[in-house]
Amino acid sequence: MEPVTLTTPRLLLDAFTPEDVDAVFEACQDAAVQRWTTIPVPYGREHAESFVLRMAPDGWHHETEFTFAVRGPGGGTPMGAASVHHPRPGYWEVGYWMGAGHRGAGHTAETVSALARWAFTELGCHRLDWRAEVGNTASLGTARRAGFTLEGVQRAALSSNGTLRDCWRASLLPSDLGLPTPVPYLPASPDPAA
Numbered sequence: 001m002e003p004v005t006l007t008t009p010r011l012l013l014d015a016f017t018p019e020d021v022d023a024v025f026e027a028c029q030d031a032a033v034q035r036w037t038t039i040p041v042p043y044g045r046e047h048a049e050s051f052v053l054r055m056a057p058d059g060w061h062h063e064t065e066f067t068f069a070v071r072g073p074g075g076g077t078p079m080g081a082a083s084v085h086h087p088r089p090g091y092w093e094v095g096y097w098m099g100a101g102h103r104g105a106g107h108t109a110e111t112v113s114a115l116a117r118w119a120f121t122e123l124g125c126h127r128l129d130w131r132a133e134v135g136n137t138a139s140l141g142t143a144r145r146a147g148f149t150l151e152g153v154q155r156a157a158l159s160s161n162g163t164l165r166d167c168w169r170a171s172l173l174p175s176d177l178g179l180p181t182p183v184p185y186l187p188a189s190p191d192p193a194a
Contacts, residue, residue, distance in 0.1 A: 003060050004122075006068065008114050011107060012075055013068040013082070015060070016052045020069060023077045024048040027099040036136045037097050038160045059085065066123075070098070070111050082111045084119050084128070090183065092119050093129040096142070103138070109145035113177075116146065120174040126183050128172040133158055133165045140168055148172045 003015035016024070025048035027033060034041045059065030065085035069078040080098035094115055098108045112130075119125040130148050132139040140150070148170035156164040174181050 001060055001063050001066075003057075003066075004118075006114050006118055007073070008110050010073060011110055011114070012071045012073055013111060013114060014071065014075075016056045016067065016069045016078070016081075018053060020078050021045070021048045021052045024052055024081070027078070027080070027097075030100045032100065032138075033097050036133060036139060037095075038158070041161055059083070063087075068111075068115070070096075070107065079107060080111070082108075082115055084115055084123070084125075087123075090124065090126040091129060092123060092125045092127075093131065094119075096139075106145070108142045112142060112146040116172055117177060117179070120177065120179050124182060126174060126181060126185075130170045130172070131158060131167045133160065133167050136168075140170075143170050146172065147176045149176070 006013040025043070025045050028039055028043040028048065033039065034043060040047050056067040059067055064087060065083050067081060067083040070080040070082055071078055079102040080096065082094070082096035084092040084094050086093045094112055096108055096112060116128050119128055130143045131154070134153060144150070149172070150168060150170045152169060153166055154169050155166050158165045158167040173185065175185070
């Protein structure tokens with residue numbers, strides 16, 4: 001698939017370009033990005049080059065990960081990155097990071113909402129998953145603001161720099177956003193023993 005561009009009232013989501021390598025390298029020096037994502041630590045320029053020039057374009061080409069640069073409405077330097085990845089029939093997972101100077105303004109939740117709508121309407125997704133290491137309350141807050149429902153903790157389900165970590169898991173369904181569901185959904189009945 002060729003990369004697509006998504007817009008929101010305040011953001012432009014598009015493909016990374018070679019000119020973005022320096023911005024990605026700089027953003028990934030941030031302690032919070034290094035702590036809460038699965039990027040290599042230390043993060044060298046070669047990692048930024050690999051991400052921007054190979055990983056992101058290959059994901060689009062092979063339709064296994066659709067990575068977007070998050071920019072202001074006029075374009076320019078990326079503020080962060082977001083992707084839908086790890087496809088299974090009807091299911092995708094969302095991941096994201098936002099640069100330090102752009103957190104706290106709702107840009108990340110706006111990005112995740114746009115990606116979710118795109119996944120549901122264009123990729124045939126009927127469930128979007130979110131996972132983050134237990135303790136990453138900022139990412140959990142973003143997921144909740146985007147409409148995700150927290151489902152629980154998965155033990156040893158996230159690998160970060162050679163260490164397995166417990167993670168929170170949440171989901172978003174098309175119906176959570178008022179969109180039609182491509183496959184009928186029959187929720188479980190309440191537990192009669194409860």
